[in-house]
Amino acid sequence: MLLEDVLKHRTVQAADPLLRAAPDSVPGRQVRWVHSSEVLDIAPLLRGGELLLSGGQALATASDKRQVDYVRELAGRGVAALAIETGPTLPDIPESMLIAAESNGLPLFELRKVAPFVGIMQEINSILVGQxxxxxxxxxxxxxxxxxxxxxxxxxxxxxxxxxxxxxxxxxxxxxxxxxxxxxxxxxxxxxxxxxxxxxxxxxxxxxxxxxxxxxxxxxxxxxxxxxxxxxxxxxxxxxxxxxxxxxxxxMPPGLKELAGAELMRAVHSGAQPWRLEQLGAAAGFAVDGPVAAVMIRSAASGRLRPALDRILADSVPHAASYADKLELIALAGLPPEGTRAARASLIEVLGNLDVPEGSAIAVGPLGQGVGEAAWSMAEARRTLDLAPRTGRAASGPRQVRDADAFSAERLAAESIDGGARRDFVRRTLGPVLEHDEQRNSQLLHTLTVWLDSGCNTAQAARELHLERQSMYHRLQRIFDLCGGDPRGTGRLAGLHLATRLAPLP
Missing domain, CATH: 3.30.450 (Beta-Lactamase)
Incomplete structure (x- = not known):
């Protein structure tokens, strides 16, 4: 059902919809289903093609960054359109969300009157089922x-x-x-x-x-x-x-090697046991004890991207296999035993040249010592894609390639440290900085994070933040005053750096 036809339906018209962003993306856009949710982390649960209805309650209390990430994640998942109800809780749709929707080609509608979402979903979805x-x-x-x-x-x-x-x-x-x-x-x-x-x-x-x-x-x-x-x-x-x-x-029937490769990737995707991966890996032509790295691409065009990814892998690594599943395209790269880490770094760089649609995301998992660790590398690549939008850290290359090794602290914390304990650690370590940012709308936490990630290189951090060096020194001094002094040369530096990495996590 065309989005234009959905919007003309009487149940939707009762909400007085107004298009606020991406008008050029509306003509010919298909709606597969109508769904409503106030959950900001809904994107991974969607399949694409949905008209998503939001009452705006969760968005009203979210940070500007989270609001923008919400739009980008929905666009990356291939959602047909987003409709947000405005009212006392959310008087207007934030400008940053409108800009993000426009740049990502996601039609965003404002619902200016209250209308029962249940009624809209029942009416439209019954039509969609019939069609x-x-x-x-x-x-x-x-x-x-x-x-x-x-x-x-x-x-x-x-x-x-x-x-x-x-x-x-x-x-x-x-x-x-x-x-x-x-x-x-x-x-x-x-x-x-x-x-x-x-x-x-x-x-x-x-x-x-x-x-x-x-x-x-x-x-x-x-x-x-x-x-x-x-x-x-x-x-x-x-x-x-x-x-x-x-x-x-x-x-042209496929050979046994190709069949084993397909079965291997399904096993990697489902998290099979190492012994099973080793069996299939050997049949598929992988060196059982050879180093491997997983590649995961989340994109509405995963199927169309597979031939291009296969060509890149064929040119970059000794052996590889790939598999497309709905909105995920995964691959396993067999790396050379000599110069392994350099080969992995080169793979990350060349993946940045893969022409993917706006909103897509790519991650390369950590190095696995043998095919038996392929499922682990894939799971960590998936975890990296889940965590990356929250951190706000830039990815490598023009196509947003995420290196799982750059998120090792976040991955370890998300897997092994209780959420309450993480938040407690961040509060005890960065409490005064967080309070300062909240009360004065400052950027001290971001400044500290960039400075620590640069190896405490003040000049480099100033360039990344587009600050004059003197302004950078003033900010750092304020941060040091709040954190108990300059952490360089003390045992506090590692804990402070870890806290900045964990602060964006839920």
């Missing part, structure tokens, strides 16, 4: 027609022609290396391209991964002209995957 059933039925009909063509001896191009003809799209099946395996146009022709849909310009392109026995064998691309529902095209593409997999299996 989904209809789309699935149409998709199954197309899949059955493709199966019939395959059963009667049709080749890959003939099967694709059925899909193209019944969806009105131009379709192309591409190998992970970028080679065209087969194609068909909506007019029955054998080509797919930007004007392959009967001479009409392409309005949207849908990509669907086609695995064969768990191994990525191809990517199906469907180019639809103006007027064809992208949701229908996606469902048709997804329902055709099994038939296309059978056609590909007849043409």
């Amino acid at each position: 989904s059933v209809e789309l699935l039925q149409r998709g199954d009909e197309i899949s059955h027609a493709m199966a019939a063509e395959l059963a009667h001896g049709g080749g890959l191009d003939e099967v694709l022609a059925v899909l193209a003809g019944q969806t009105g799209t131009s379709v192309r099946l591409v190998s992970p290396a970028g080679l065209t395996l087969g194609s068909a146009g909506a007019d029955g022709g054998g080509s797919a391209g930007g004007t392959g849909t009967g001479g009409l310009a392409t309005a949207s392109t849908t990509a669907v991964d086609v695995p064969v026995r768990g191994v990525l064998a191809a990517r199906l691309e469907l180019e639809a002209p103006e007027g064809i529902d992208p949701a229908f095209v996606r469902v048709a593409g997804e329902r055709s995957v099994d038939i296309l997999g059978l056609a590909l299996l007849q043409r």
